[in-house]
Amino acid sequence: MNKIRQYISTFVLIRGFAISLLSSAFIYLNHYGFSSALINTLLAIISLYLLLQQDKKTWFWYGFFIGILWFWWIGLSFKHYHMIWAIPFVILFVGLAYGIIFLCIAWIAEKISNYFIGMGTTHSTFLALALKALGLLVLSYLHPFSFDWYKPELMFIESYLGIEKWQFGIILLAIVLSLWKKQFLYLFLTLLAYQPTIQMNHHIPDTVQIVTTYTTVEDKWNEALHPKQFKKLFASIDKAIDEHKTLVILPESVFPVFINHSQTLIDKLQERAKHISIITGGLYWDGKTPRNSAYIFTKNKVSVANKVVLVPFGESNPLPDFLSNWVNRVFYDGAVDYKASQNVVDYRINNTTYRNAICFEATSEKLYEGHPENMIVLSNNGWFTPSIEPTLQKLLLEYYSKKYGTTIYHSVNMSKSYLIKGGTVIKGF
Numbered sequence: 001m002n003k004i005r006q007y008i009s010t011f012v013l014i015r016g017f018a019i020s021l022l023s024s025a026f027i028y029l030n031h032y033g034f035s036s037a038l039i040n041t042l043l044a045i046i047s048l049y050l051l052l053q054q055d056k057k058t059w060f061w062y063g064f065f066i067g068i069l070w071f072w073w074i075g076l077s078f079k080h081y082h083m084i085w086a087i088p089f090v091i092l093f094v095g096l097a098y099g100i101i102f103l104c105i106a107w108i109a110e111k112i113s114n115y116f117i118g119m120g121t122t123h124s125t126f127l128a129l130a131l132k133a134l135g136l137l138v139l140s141y142l143h144p145f146s147f148d149w150y151k152p153e154l155m156f157i158e159s160y161l162g163i164e165k166w167q168f169g170i171i172l173l174a175i176v177l178s179l180w181k182k183q184f185l186y187l188f189l190t191l192l193a194y195q196p197t198i199q200m201n202h203h204i205p206d207t208v209q210i211v212t213t214y215t216t217v218e219d220k221w222n223e224a225l226h227p228k229q230f231k232k233l234f235a236s237i238d239k240a241i242d243e244h245k246t247l248v249i250l251p252e253s254v255f256p257v258f259i260n261h262s263q264t265l266i267d268k269l270q271e272r273a274k275h276i277s278i279i280t281g282g283l284y285w286d287g288k289t290p291r292n293s294a295y296i297f298t299k300n301k302v303s304v305a306n307k308v309v310l311v312p313f314g315e316s317n318p319l320p321d322f323l324s325n326w327v328n329r330v331f332y333d334g335a336v337d338y339k340a341s342q343n344v345v346d347y348r349i350n351n352t353t354y355r356n357a358i359c360f361e362a363t364s365e366k367l368y369e370g371h372p373e374n375m376i377v378l379s380n381n382g383w384f385t386p387s388i389e390p391t392l393q394k395l396l397l398e399y400y401s402k403k404y405g406t407t408i409y410h411s412v413n414m415s416k417s418y419l420i421k422g423g424t425v426i427k428g429f
Contacts, residue, residue: 015054016061022047023062024069026155031391035158037197044155045190049175052132056106059132063102067095070150073387080217080383097144105135126180133172137165146312149363149396157399157423162195164403204419204426207350209240209248210409212417217382220256220413230255233280234268241275246350251413252281252292252359252378259295260284266302273297277349279411281358281378294356294378296347306341309361344369355406363396368404375408382414390415398423 026040051062068091075090109131117127140151153168161167174189213233219225233254240248259265259282269278277298284293284304292307344367345356355372362377377397381390390412401408402423411417419426 009057012057013061016058017065019047019050019054019058020062020065020069022050023066023152023155026158027070027388027392027395030158030395031388037158037160040155040157041159041161044159044161045171045175045187047155048136048152048172049179049187052129052172052175053179054106056103056110059106060099060103064095064099066102066150067098070392071098073384073389076385076387077383098150101139101142101144105139106132109135126176129176129179133176137169137172148365149392151396151399154395154399156195157395157402160195160197161190161193163399167193167195207244207246208409209236209243209245210411210417210419211236211240211248211250212411212415213251213254213413215254215382215413220253220380220382226257230265234272237272237276237278241272245276247277247279249376249378249409249411250278250280251411251417252380253283254280254378254380254413255282258283258285258290259293260304269295269297270302273302274299279349279376279378281380291341292358294358294376296349298349303347305345305347305356307358307361308341308344309364309366310340311360346372354409362408362410363393363400368400368406371404372406375406377408377410379410380413385414394418394420394425398425 022043025043026035029035029039051059054062071094072091074094075087078084078086078090109128112131113125113128136152140148140153153163153165156163156168156171161171170193171190174187177189178184178186211233215229219229233250236250237248255265257265269280272278277296280295280297282293282295284291284306292310294305296303296305346353347356348354352374353372355367355375357367357375357377359377359379361367362375362379367375379393381393384390394410397408397410397420400406401420405422407422408420410419
């Protein structure tokens, strides 16, 4: 009991919260339309500087509040299942999960340091700092329940410093040396991680139309509203044709039906595909299991690209079968899991090759294998709005665009669509 009580010290709790707030500020500043490379750089370095010198109790609370500040929105999806009561429990669970992860990092670092060198020595302090820094460096490779949205280096995505692992390693090394030697001058080593900002005249391709829709989850699955919704979608396609676009992109499952079993819908899309290439989200039924897919309509051809990486719990349950079946029965009305495709799909339109990605999978390393030059992403953020989820998703896509040099065309439901080139967001669609 005393061991538990020592973790609930008010001072320790506030300290963990304050540092996590510094580490999360870049998300909330961006969410409200403010982004400063200087402020983001300073906040990120200060938060890491404060965190690395803390003990395991503060690391627990830091992780707890990081989980909440970054991912509190996960619980919002339960309101669509009329389970609002579950939202606080989901938020608490996420906070505890990340709190335990950070606690383990600090606890292991302190244990190893004390075991090999002994307590209270200068070398012990350095080893503990270095091991904690190493834990942060590899933390983005740890994916609880296959969820990989936490990357500590993401704090630097809109800063003067880079987001590559070697750059993050330099930043952590500079802070470790500064704390160990008690000398701020070592922080100047972070300049070695400087990422030059290349000023480019990015422009929106005038031949591509990225469509944004605002259809709530409840309306989307209301079949009585489908005729009105579909009419608006066809109007968007017709407008793009009138404006002489060559490609129009619509969001994820914007046609919430099994398109491959709706010949009327296919005929209408194929007729318009004689004048413009169409990428749209829809469902696919192979006779056994449903798939979340992208349909590619070009002249005289229809192809389907199925989702490769499924959303944990939302589309596929990562738990063992006996638990998975129980969770699906209790929380998801007995719904069956979607099925993922094994291989990523590239398709070619108007002499340009695009990597297919649907929502969550666009923030997965797997989709960037081979450094795709272009990617078309279809998303439905209706499950988590209003929240910071669209902002965090955008920052992650900036991260991958900058890391792999991929130009990302992102069509979204329930938040603004955009294009990202070289890690820079281009709005205006």
